[in-house]
Amino acid sequence: MCVGCRERRIKSKFLRVSKVAEDKKNKKNCSVFIDKTGKSIGRGFYICKDLICLKKLQKSRYFQKVFSLNAVLKIYSELKEEM
Numbered sequence: 371m372c373v374g375c376r377e378r379r380i381k382s383k384f385l386r387v388s389k390v391a392e393d394k395k396n397k398k399n400c401s402v403f404i405d406k407t408g409k410s411i412g413r414g415f416y417i418c419k420d421l422i423c424l425k426k427l428q429k430s431r432y433f434q435k436v437f438s439l440n441a442v443l444k445i446y447s448e449l450k451e452e453m
């Protein structure tokens with residue numbers, strides 16, 4: 371399911387964002403990246419390859435609840451380049 375528009379689509383329509391926790395004491399201190407293989411372990415998030423969904427995601431602040439602000443800004447700019 372897309373974290374922007376909440377719709378279900380086939381996997382090839384999505385970009386997968388994966389989270390790797392580096393510090394077990396501080397869950398927000400984790401690295402986040404676009405998982406181009408779709409095979410990485412760790413928690414994954416899907417978003418359509420669509421700027422509209424990226425905007426919806428930014429508006430919902432969903433990622434801010436899961437990641438640190440630095441990680442959020444980094445993944446937003448990386449997603450933008452992929453779309």
Ligand SMILES: [Zn+2]
Nearest residue numbers: 372375418423
């Ligand atoms: Zn979407």
